[in-house]
Amino acid sequence: MSDLRDLYQEVILDHNKHPRNFRSVEPHSHQANGYNPLCGDRVTIQLSVEGGVIAQIGFQGDGCAISTASASLMTEALEGRTVEEAQALFDRFHDLVTRDDAYPEAALGKIAVLAGVRDYPMRVKCATLAWHTLHAALAEKDEVSTE
Amino acid sequence: MSTVTPMQTHDAVTPLAVERLRADFPIFARPMNGKRLVFLDNAASAQKPEAVIRAIDECYGEYYANIHRGVYQLSQRSTQAYEAVRGKVRALLNGADDREVVFVRGATEAINLVAHSYVRPRLGPGDEILITGMEHHSNIVPWQLLCEETGATLVVSPITDKGEVDVEDFRSRLTARTKFVSIVHVSNALGTVNPVQEMIAAAHEFGVAVLVDGAQSVPHLSVDVAELDCDFYCFSGHKIYGPSGVGVLWGRLDLLREMRPYQGGGEMIRYVTFERSEFAEPPQRFEAGTPNIAGVVGLGAAIDYVCAIGTERIAAHEHALLEYATARLGEVEGVRIIGTATAKAGVISFLMGRVHPHDIGTVLDLEGVAIRAGHHCAQPVMQRYGIPATARASFGLYNTYDDVDVLVRALDKVRELFI
Numbered sequence: 305m306s307d308l309r310d311l312y313q314e315v316i317l318d319h320n321k322h323p324r325n326f327r328s329v330e331p332h333s334h335q336a337n338g339y340n341p342l343c344g345d346r347v348t349i350q351l352s353v354e355g356g357v358i359a360q361i362g363f364q365g366d367g368c369a370i371s372t373a374s375a376s377l378m379t380e381a382l383e384g385r386t387v388e389e390a391q392a393l394f395d396r397f398h399d400l401v402t403r404d405d406a407y408p409e410a411a412l413g414k415i416a417v418l419a420g421v422r423d424y425p426m427r428v429k430c431a432t433l434a435w436h437t438l439h440a441a442l443a444e445k446d447e448v449s450t451e
Numbered sequence: 452m453s454t455v456t457p458m459q460t461h462d463a464v465t466p467l468a469v470e471r472l473r474a475d476f477p478i479f480a481r482p483m484n485g486k487r488l489v490f491l492d493n494a495a496s497a498q499k500p501e502a503v504i505r506a507i508d509e510c511y512g513e514y515y516a517n518i519h520r521g522v523y524q525l526s527q528r529s530t531q532a533y534e535a536v537r538g539k540v541r542a543l544l545n546g547a548d549d550r551e552v553v554f555v556r557g558a559t560e561a562i563n564l565v566a567h568s569y570v571r572p573r574l575g576p577g578d579e580i581l582i583t584g585m586e587h588h589s590n591i592v593p594w595q596l597l598c599e600e601t602g603a604t605l606v607v608s609p610i611t612d613k614g615e616v617d618v619e620d621f622r623s624r625l626t627a628r629t630k631f632v633s634i635v636h637v638s639n640a641l642g643t644v645n646p647v648q649e650m651i652a653a654a655h656e657f658g659v660a661v662l663v664d665g666a667q668s669v670p671h672l673s674v675d676v677a678e679l680d681c682d683f684y685c686f687s688g689h690k691i692y693g694p695s696g697v698g699v700l701w702g703r704l705d706l707l708r709e710m711r712p713y714q715g716g717g718e719m720i721r722y723v724t725f726e727r728s729e730f731a732e733p734p735q736r737f738e739a740g741t742p743n744i745a746g747v748v749g750l751g752a753a754i755d756y757v758c759a760i761g762t763e764r765i766a767a768h769e770h771a772l773l774e775y776a777t778a779r780l781g782e783v784e785g786v787r788i789i790g791t792a793t794a795k796a797g798v799i800s801f802l803m804g805r806v807h808p809h810d811i812g813t814v815l816d817l818e819g820v821a822i823r824a825g826h827h828c829a830q831p832v833m834q835r836y837g838i839p840a841t842a843r844a845s846f847g848l849y850n851t852y853d854d855v856d857v858l859v860r861a862l863d864k865v866r867e868l869f870i
């Protein structure tokens with residue numbers, strides 16, 4: 305079993321205590337609510353997309369350190385990126401937290417600190433909740449559940 | 452082994468030789484993350500003593516055959532072993548007759564059985580079923596399904612801030628429309644011990660039968676169905692140190708006799724033609740198909756085990772642990788206990804600052820401490836307090852003051868990381 309600090313890295317603890325982009329985005333072009341029935345975590349993602357580029361993105365909600373930090377890191381990583389880039393990052397992030405043979409790719413940047421959840425299968429959904437919600441928002445679905 | 456000594460001595464419970472009892476449970480011989488396992492999730496499911504594991508092993512290894520069927524010796528032996536457990540359950544609950552004991556998969560199935568076989572034929576549009584605001588999902592959803600089907604209404608008596616039933620409110624919700632009452636004895640989310648005897652008497656004034664969900668009471672309390680005067684009582688084997696997949700519905704024999712079967716199949720009939728079937732008497736009427744034979748045998752061994760220790764001594768031990776843990780957790784900065792009823796069993800739900808219970812659970816796990824984090828299948832209770840989840844420690848007969856101290860020290864790690 306890995307050490308606590310492999311999971312709860314400094315960056316994660318920092319983003320949990322001081323989440324970035326923890327706000328509503330008004331006006332927004334896309335929004336979705338995500339729910340993890342296992343732990344009751346909820347997240348709302350709002351974004352304004354202009355000409356295929358994510359101009360602004362914010363999140364709100366209530367969750368554990370992993371899900372809060374993941375949402376915070378995600379919003380930080382996506383501001384200014386194109387929708388296509390966001391989708392590609394989602395796929396790579398998913399691999400990172402679910403596949404043993406995945407390795408932190410340079411393109412993932414800071415969000416690679418979440419690789420530690422791989423050793424905690426019960427917590428993977430915490431890390432992916434914000435991303436699934438983003439995916440739903442971009443697909444113009446209002447609700448997503450990790451079940 | 453931890454070297455921390457408890458803050459005080461507890462003479463009242465020294466009679467329970469906990470370290471010796473721990474040795475009865477093989478799982479405690481295995482370290483957890485290199486540490487002594489501190490298992491504080493007994494409300495979800497309890498660990499198994501060697502006696503239970505051996506009884507199941509012997510059933511399969513020495514005398515296993517299907518029951519009630521063969522004329523050969525093996526089948527007779529296994530039938531006897533299976534049937535003997537009804538007497539053990541009857542004695543445990545102080546029932547009147549072995550035929551009152553129906554073997555099911557667990558508390559969940561027992562509640563569904565009563566919903567289907569007793570309540571459904573008596574229910575119509577405008578009728579009501581009364582429950583409390585602290586029920587487990589298994590004592591909410593079967594009634595919702597039934598109400599949806601019949602046009603009846605599910606009525607809920609809300610709980611107070613301390614997490615207690617308001618008996619006056621409960622009484623006021625009993626009316627001529629009330630057709631059934633189903634209430635939890637001990638809340639798995641809050642630890643509250645409900646005044647079920649008083650509630651049952653109130654329901655009986657309206658001629659309404661009552662089911663008591665005893666999933667958290669057996670064997671943490673001494674249960675006496677005659678004294679409670681309930682109509683149905685249920686519990687799960689896996690929470691009383693027995694196997695999973697087996698449990699008990701206890702019902703008054705006159706009621707069981709009136710009830711239609713739950714499932715159709717072998718074992719539950721007296722005579723079958725293609726035109727119609729005549730049903731067996733209780734309890735067989737409700738035990739269609741080949742049951743969990745070794746599971747029932749294991750349940751019998753679990754009942755023998757707890758009865759040899761004594762349910763009153765177990766209750767006293769767990770109560771002392773509850774008081775100790777309540778005091779120690781109360782000293783931890785930022786800890787807020789959810790559920791502060793005057794009468795509580797060995798369950799403590801708590802929050803720590805704004806730290807999410809799942810983070811508490813993960814940190815404690817790495818310290819060898821197993822607790823539950825989540826909504827405990829009681830989401831309406833979480834909604835009542837406006838919280839998504841709690842961390843919950845729940846005690847069993849093998850827990851020690853040392854376990855509580857390890858829990859409290861592990862919470863310091865939580866603080867270090869998140870506060």
Ligand SMILES: Cc1ncc(COP(=O)(O)O)c(C=O)c1O
Nearest residue numbers: 557558559587589639664666687
């Ligand atoms: C109060 C209560 N009722 C019912 C149940 C359901 O028991 P089972 O899952 O064994 O059927 C539980 C289990 O957690 C419980 O705590």
